[in-house]
Amino acid sequence: MTAPIETGDIAEFEDEFTSSANPGRTPLVIKLLVAATFVVILNETTLVNALPRLMTDFNISESTAQWSLTVFMLTMAAVIPVTGWFLQRVTTRTAYATAMITFSIGTLIAALAPTFGILLVGRVVQAGGTAVMMPLLMTTLMTVVAAEDRGRVMGQVTLAMSVAPALGPTVSGVLLHFGSWRLIFVVVLPIALLVGFFGFRALENVGETTTSPVSWLSVVLAAGGFSTFVFGLSKVGNADWPEPALYIGGGVILIAAFAVYQLFLQRSERPLMDLRTLKHRNYTVSLVLMSAAFMAFLGSMILLPLYLQNLRGLSELQTGLLVMPGGLAMGLLGPRVGKIYDRIGSRPLVIPGSIFMVVLMFGLSRIGAETPYALILGLHVALMASLAMIFTPVFTIGLGDLAPHLYSHGSSLLGTLQQVSGAIGTAMLVVIMTNRSEHLAESGHTQGEAFMGGLQWAFATGAIIGIVVVAMALLLPSKVEAPEGAPAAH
Structure with a gap:
């Protein structure tokens, strides 16, 4: 005979999904969304090392092969602005299922693609699913986690945001060592299906939906x-x-x-995207700070592999292994930084972190053709650690300044500007590096000297962008008061 369900059992089950009835515990809904977000974001950078294979298999040029990366970024930029409206209109389970099914279908298409055009279609579909996951995670976190516990939980989100992109090239480097580029999608697909299936079974709906027309x-x-x-x-x-x-x-x-x-x-x-979020001062300051930080962060993620492969002659796998500790450090420090933020606020973390970021970017601008790998590794790990001191508190303060009905719109705008600022930073630093290298080559420098000179200028530009981060950090408060209607501790 089945035992009756007690009221206390129901409350305990609900506490697992809702906010801070148990301070210090991460709601299950957040754990599930972090796992799914990690899987879909990992795929964003896995093709970086596979471009030479794509060029050979499909008989295409390098500029054409780059579209496998570019089309993913374009789709993300196009879809994320719609997610604010979408997340208010559908339930948590529906949004999750839509994202994971879409991503899995795209992965299957890419794995079986007979032509490069079909591969691009798969990448577009993949990106459509990926674009929903991060705003869904951020919106749900702000809805179910009380203000005094958000820093710790937001730190776990940093794990998915930073470790996944950093591991992408490493994972693909290992897989390419054993087989075709298709292996990248073949391995990701069952993981995505399992995470999606078990996550959907365990997931509960959070918040209320609206019926506003699109x-x-x-x-x-x-x-x-x-x-x-x-x-x-x-x-x-x-x-x-x-x-x-x-x-x-x-x-x-x-x-x-x-x-x-x-x-x-x-x-x-x-x-479709409520711009009244920009009337909230701390959110706007956080938005500018994060945009500048992502310009420098993503730009440097492109520059260092170029240096290691083109100038130092490392393989894709060796490059991925060298930059992996930095991504791991950033992700693993996220929860720790979040706990510190919950205790002492943002300023003791963000201000030193932004200053360290500028100093370390300038340090990278001084590396040369013979710089020891240990020093490069140390600079990169320290840079990622400084970014961990910035991202978790700033995400928490920025979204925490909004009223609950603006969470989805704030997450959507933040995600959109991350994509745009990352594209701006990448384009800017690559152009500066290229133009400087060409100028030095025309002046009689060797190819290696010209490349190194361009790289140094690009890193220096990233450091200058970082000064904006420092300026915005000085404008942030230590913490924000929870708006009316926001979740509070039990």
Whole structure:
């Protein structure tokens, strides 16, 4: 005979999903979403090492092969602005299932792709699923975790955000050592299916849904504007002017039209992306800080592998193994930094972290062709540690400054600007490196000296961008008061 379910059992089960009834415990819903987010974000960088294989198998040029990376970024930029509205309209389980099914279908298409065009279709579908996961995770976290415990839990989110991209090239390097580039997708697919299946079974709905209609004009303006802008940035350095400028300018015009139209729709409470989030000072400061930090962070992630492979002659696997400790350090420090933030606030973490970031970027700008690998490893690990001191507190303060009904819109805008600022930073630093290298080569320097000179200028530019991070850090409060309606400790 089955024992009756006691009221206390139900409460205990609900506590597992809802916020801080048990301070110091991470809700199960967050653990499930972190695991899923880790899987989908890991895939974003796994093809970095596979480009030479794609060029050989499909008989395509390097610029064409790069589209396997570019199209993923373009899709993310186009889809993320829609997620704010989408997450308010559907349940947590529906959003999760949509993201994981979409990602798995894209992975299957890519694994079986007979042509490069079909591979790109798979990457587009994959990115569509990935674009939903991070805003879903952030919105759910802000909904179910009390303000005094958010730093610790947000630190666990950093694990998915930082370790996954860092492990992508390493994982692909190992898989490429044993087989075809298709092995990357073949290995990821069953993991995604298992995480999606068991996560969906255990997941509970969080928060309430709304029934606001979608503004299709907003969808077109957002998707067209952000994807065109990012596409223009991807063409910088790879195409003759004014082609990149035309795409960038067209994207800016569409984004401006999108913003104006959202302000109009706010009058009737029907915006696709609610820009009233920008009226919250701490959120806006956090947005500027994170955008500048991602410009420097993602730009440097591109530069260091170029240096290690093109100048030092390391293989893809060796490069991945050398940069992996930095990503691991950043992810593993996230929860620790979050706990410290919950106790002492953001300023003792973010201000020193941003200063260290600038100093370490300048340090990387002084490396040369004979710099010991141990020193490069140490600089990279220290840089990732300094970023861990920044990201977790700033995410927590920025979204914590918003009212609950703005969480999904704030997460969506933050995710969109991460993609855009990462594209800006990558394009800017690569162009600076290329132009400086060409100038030095024309002045009579050897190819290695010219490349090194360009790389040093690019890292120095990243350090200069970091000064904006320091300035914004000085404007942040230590903590924010939880808005009315936000979850509180039990």
